[in-house]
Amino acid sequence: MITRLHLYLVDAAAAVVIGVLVGYAMVEHQEKSWWLVVPGALLVALPVAVRRIWPVPALGVTTLATAAVVVGRVLPLQALGAPMGAVCFALYTVAVDRPRRWSLTGLVAAVVVISAITGAEPENIVVAIAALSAVWAIGYTTRLRRSFLDREMTQRAEQALAGERLRIARELHDVVAHNLSLIAVQAANAAHVRSPEHAYEALTVISETSRAALTEMRGLLGVLRSDADLAPSPGLDGLADLADRASLAGVRVSLDVRGDSPVPEGIGLSVYRIVQEALTNVVKHAAPASCTVLVDVTPSSVRVEVSDDGPGVQELGVGHGLVGMRERVAVYGGTFGAGPGTGGGFRVEAELPHR
Incomplete structure (x- = not known):
């Protein structure tokens, strides 16, 4: 993977190459003094090494330095290729890192300066405009592409966050609906029974159910904290506890779990919530009743069947949690x-493939 340091090293190498070429062009035919060659080559080439840190100053320095060495006859006009490379490097960085207004200003300034020092020949002006405009277009296209990628990553992060919030909301709905239904049934029983023993038994169920609900809700809400210890999600192993709690609410539950094939955690959680929601509906709408829960685990899928012998329902409404189970x-x-x-x-059937 290319790191920032590697990019700096590449820029430094490019600056060295450009500096050597510029210096060689200065002394090849004109035999200029070193006190003119070295500063001139450094001013033209050195900005390339720092263009990622200071793109706008780098473009300004290398462009003005190029104009100075050409106008001062330190560099012959026919050797303008190497300084033009330095200007193109800096202009590309400005087009990538700076807003369009800044990059267009840099493009216009570079075109004006380079065109002025190339003389009045139209072909030289056209070449300078074409080269610098092409470099700017490549840099600006790169900026747009990066902007689109950043926007896409932001949207994906927002979608992931929304999905996680939806998942937590669904889990909370299942937890609250199930446990509060049991509490409501037991509270109603405690209010109507005449025997203190039965009232005490109902209150015990209410206490245990509310404690379990609070524990599970803390676990769900804990995922919103970065320092939370994540407990394992409930799965097929928790079905027996669901059956026991429903039995305490007056529903005689017969649980039959078949097969021992490994099940992914997500499938196990979904099966647990489907059974939980189905038992909640039985407690709310059919108790007292008998209920049969069949979970058949095969190497390719998990089949869930929950049926009761209660009075049933005439219409299926959203209040029965069927939408959440179907999702x-x-x-x-x-x-x-x-x-x-x-x-x-009433009967609920679901089959979840996992292979």
């Missing part, structure tokens, strides 16, 4: 279905 399945290109069961109750 989770769609992320992995799976299939999802929900509706009244053949023998009554």
